Structure formats: C-alpha cells, structure tokens
Amino acid sequence: MKKNSHLPKLIVADTERDADQLYATRFFAPDPFLFLEENGRRTIVLSDLEIDRGRADAQVDEVVPLSDISAHLPKGKDAPFGEHVAQFLKLRRVRRAHVPQSFPLGLADELSKNGITLVPQPGLFWPAREGAFWRVLAQRFFQRWTLPPNHVPGGVARALSVFQER
Numbered sequence: 728m729k730k731n732s733h734l735p736k737l738i739v740a741d742t743e744r745d746a747d748q749l750y751a752t753r754f755f756a757p758d759p760f761l762f763l764e765e766n767g768r769r770t771i772v773l774s775d776l777e778i779d780r781g782r783a784d785a786q787v788d789e790v791v792p793l794s795d796i797s798a799h800l801p802k803g804k805d806a807p808f809g810e811h812v813a814q815f816l817k818l819r820r821v822r823r824a825h826v827p828q829s830f831p832l833g834l835a836d837e838l839s840k841n842g843i844t845l846v847p848q849p850g851l852f853w854p855a856r857e858g859a860f861w862r863v864l865a866q867r868f869f870q871r872w873t874l875p876p877n878h879v880p881g882g883v884a885r886a887l888s889v890f891q892e893r
Contacts (some may be wrong), residue, residue: 734846735764736762736825737824738751738762738830739762739830741758743755747852753785760772760807769787772791772812772878796818797850800814807837827852
C-alpha cells in the first residue's frame with residue numbers, strides 16, 4: 728500500500744470552473760470554497776451567505792460556516808482566506824492532504840508556511856468521475872433517439888450498454 732493512500736483530500740475551488748469540486752459536492756457556487764474528505768466524511772466550508780443553500784443542496788456530511796473559523800483567528804473575518812483554510816485544517820488536525828494538480832499555488836504556499844504539506848495527486852482526482860461523465864453522456868444521447876432501444880444501430884447500442892454496465 729502506498730504511503731499517501733489514506734491522506735485526506737482537499738479542494739479549494741469554485742464549481743463553475745472546477746469539475747472535481749462539483750463532483751465532490753454536487754453544489755454550484757461561483758466563489759471558491761473549501762472541501763475536505765477525511766476518513767470517508769465530506770465537509771465543506773462556506774461563506775455565511777451560502778450556508779443555508781449549502782446545507783440544503785450540497786451532498787456532503789457537514790457544512791461549516793466560514794464565520795466559525797473566523798472566530799479562531801486574531802483578525803477574525805478580516806483575516807485572508809488562506810489563513811481561514813489553514814486554521815480549519817489545524818482544527819481538524821490535518822497536517823498532510825492530497826490536492827488536485829489544479830490547486831491554487833498561492834494558497835499552497837500559505838498552507839506550507841503554516842506547516843501543512845500538500846501532495847498533488849497525479850491523474851484524475853476522482854477516478855470514478857470519468858465513468859460518471861460517460862454514463863451521463865450516454866444516457867442523454869440515448870434519450871434523444873426516437874427509435875426503441877432494439878432499433879438503435881448495433882455499434883451505438885453496444886456503446887450504450889457498456890456505459891450502462893458501469
């Protein structure tokens with residue numbers, strides 16, 4: 728087993744531009760927010776403006792208001808976002824975490840200064856996301872056919888059956 732195989736997963740991104748964040752949370756947000764998966768438990772940290780919507784819509788185990796983290800910082804809500812992220816990880820006792828290769832460099836530097844080691848994960852951050860994408864694409868494609876499934880050309884029918892098996 729690899730040394731880093733059980734590290735928590737950390738993403739800080741918005742879901743308009745980051746498919747990994749959207750896949751992890753199923754929550755649409757135009758501003759970056761924190762996602763942490765540790766020991767199978769999924770947590771997001773949202774601004775107080777998004778907290779109610781996050782609790783209703785996000786498919787996670789826990790939604791933490793950013794103001795809860797601010798309360799632990801000397802500058803409070805005026806502290807930079809990177810300090811909030813570092814404080815949240817310290818409160819959760821996270822010293823190392825996997826991040827996608829698209830993780831923000833400036834934030835990675837801030838976390839490193841706070842003693843938190845980030846390990847970029849090569850390849851797909853969520854390998855299952857690739858299969859899910861193709862399943863959804865196949866389902867949408869199949870729904871557009873006006874012919875019954877047994878009248879779909881052989882190659883297309885076989886491709887669809889492969890996606891449905893996943």
